[in-house]
Amino acid sequence: MAFSLPTETAKGRIREVEIGAGEKARKVGGENCMPFYLWEGEMPNKPLVAAEVSDEVGELPPALEKVLGDVKNDPVAWAKKAVEEWGAEAIFLTLTSTDPKGSDKSAEEAAETVMKVEEAINVPLIVYGTEDLDKDAEIARVVATKAEGKNLVIGPAKEENHKKIGAPAIGYKHVVSAMTPIDVNLAKQLNILLTNLGMEPDKLIIDPTTGALGYGLEYTYSVMERLKIAALMQDDSMTQMPLLANIGFQAWKTKEAKSSIEDYPEWGDPEKRGIIWETLTAVALMLAGANILVLRHPESIRLVKQLISDLSA
């Protein structure tokens, strides 16, 4: 008697969310199986690998300084380079300059950068503030208005400012990334609040908050996996949004990724170390179900894309 592999069929499906407009548009989500369980279902859209670009950078680990070179202070050139040379499939633009605790640049100024970056690239654009509740709401209002029709992803919307970020996104037809602190219930609750506000469920992405390898990765992993299980196995409509994992930011701030060879000679080459740290975090979260992976180093982008392609073969 031939052996047949036992399979579990999902009741539900992750919503397919389109981000970006026109020929820049890409789809994320849409799968009806656990990540890469391709014998149990289909994954029409592979995880999207986005490169993080910032409109203001301070001190960076040498590994990142080296690859960025002169684009470090030019977000438009940086974004172009990430897409054209590194193969990024989306740009994740962090508006660091708007932080009221830092440069506190105006939302209008930031929106100009957003528009320039958007014009310069042929992939979708994700725009994030600095998690300042009021400032992010203001940025959302200005960016959403200026970028009408561009179908950006705007975030992070939190419970406290979800109305102020959700309303302009609804009005000017953008996607919202809803951020909650590593908890299945809270993620679901924020999606309910946003849909009650009038947001279409297929205009939402979940940012469940990411922890890097060694810094809460297993916690993020299990929350993402549980969100996927609820979405697929229990057909829970308010968890069926694609997941975004903001990895580069977390991975590159770990001691392991940024310490110099002088401090820890036994840890080996800091450049490789940082890349490995970022890549391993990304691989783990991809297997937990992340649909958008935000990375910083071109080598990490290359390795993760390679793995996605190998796993999908």
Added chain:
Amino acid sequence: MVEPAICGMAPENEGGPVEDSCRVTFLPDNRYIVVPKGETILKAAMDADVHINASCGGAGSCGKCRVVVEEGGVEREPNPKLSQEDIAKGYALACQTRVLTDLKVTVPIESRIGDKRIFERKEPEPAHGHLLSAEDWEKRLPPWTLDPPTKKIHLVLPPPSLDDNTSDAERVKRGLAVEAGLRDVIIDYPVLQRLPNVLRQSQWDVTVTVLDSEEELRAVRVEQGDTTERQSAVAIDVGTTTISAELIDLRTGKVVARASDYNAQVAYGEDVISRIIYATKGTGLARLQSVVVGTIWNLIKSLVEKAGIEYCNITHVVVAGNTTMTHLLLGLNPKYIREEPYIPSATFFPWIKASDIGLRIAAGVYLYAIPCVASYVGGDIVAGMLASGIFNTDKLTLYIDIGTNGEMVLGNRDWMLSCSCSAGPAFEGGGVKHGMRATRGAIEQVRINPINYEPMIITVGRRKPIGICGSGLIDALSEMFLTGIINEKGKINLDLPTPRVRATEGGAEYVLVWAEDSATRRDIVITEVDIDNLMRAKAAVYAGIEILLSSVDMDVSMIDELLIAGAFGRYLEVDKAVNIGLLPDIGYDKMKFVGNGSLLGAHLAALSKEMLQRANDIARQMTYLELSTNPAFMDRYLSALFFPHTNLDAFPTVKEKLEQYRSQERTFKRAATAGGEE
């Protein structure tokens, strides 16, 4: 078989057929409700979910609840808010007008909403239908007899002589054996001391009170002459926040007086944990014991005064309280209740002299505490199990006692599984800015108009409002949620076009009563902090329910009957409790509100040795599930921190209501916008 006893314990305004009932029809809604004759039109409107502006709780002082009586007979209280002209036109104040016959009443626009549009609302779920009636009670319990643990035996003894020279004590024992068949009675030492004098002064005509503790018979009091007609017992529910007591005439089994008050220990901490901490410091235990005994003493004093009896009529006391309260009352060290592995000093307690704990009611009064199950499931729950007859049914029953601790039991005659979760005092009015117990002036029912957000309130005693009690808070939350004043997270929507929502330094709030209509001359408000506290309380209870069911691999759909006990005041509107996700959405016909189950159980045990033994059996039978070490609890709790619940599909009727409200809101907004453009 003692029906009168059961009648005596039935909650007030219970259901069942109402002899003199009248049908009140409200126009233009054309909605009707059947109410008992003598009910006010305001209360009838409240229960029929017909909105009438009412700000003063039914005191007759705001003059806003004007209605026109079109047909039928009413009795009106004269009120300065109505002119002769008004009365001539047929106007009446709904709260000051009593229904005498079937009625047709028009609610004029100004009393309604200031808008012509009328909202369709779902048929209300009247509270009355969910109260257990006297008949219900009788059906739940197996037949039992009025056979209290103490009995008064009247003895006319032959005086001693040289031929019959047995001692006084032996003479009494002989009398008890011959007259009442009570053998081997032990005579309490203080009785022995009094015996020679009492016997001779009464010329050998005495009444002896005998306590049957199952282990032994003990003569606990001797009185001159025949006092058998005068025998009472006190049943007490010792709650963490509230203590309730009743005086029962043991000849008839009827309750002759009731009283309740805050537990004075509240000053030493609101929950059991802070009380335990206080008790373990220095003389804390003695202090807490004397404070609770003080509260109980005041209650007994008030019972005795209300009933017009003598203290010495009381022959025994039965108390039911959670494990910590029982420990503190009996002066037992509660320290290890709090420390892992959470071990109480005792779960079964002997009959003790009430005077041993400082409760000096009369000579020879003994006290029994209903046994506990574990550190966080106590005698109050065992008493509730007894009263609600779960030990006597095949139906899968979920019993929930919503007090400072939310305790619950799942089971039937074959098995019982219990757990406890800390809900906090919010449902008893604690930790809520204008929260209060269900005493006079407490807002106990609330409706909110979904168009202009104006409230309609009724208070206990129809007085000007002072604060809000548990049932009023649940009503208010449910209405605020359905009308969109608060969102699923309990956050107030400050964008609404009403001055009743406002931001303050302490956060956002909704004004339920303006200062001019309140008895306190201050605005009565519900704040976001209050809502958070209530949300946490309801989430803890609901998470407990889920864990209890899942630990036996069941879900809410398998519950045949849901019994709700707790200090909500006189009743709880179960549909409102479901709307906020405090109770599972399993169909209102399966839900019954039992009121103070702990007190009812103590009452039964005070009346019948058989029932007291049943309570002991229940305590032995019940299994306890520790939630504090259950990793799933936190997850369930977080998912319940949402109105009604993160998993809305588990609340189908609430989902339906929400959809209805939202679509009406949209219709209204569209209509309003269109009207504005014209």
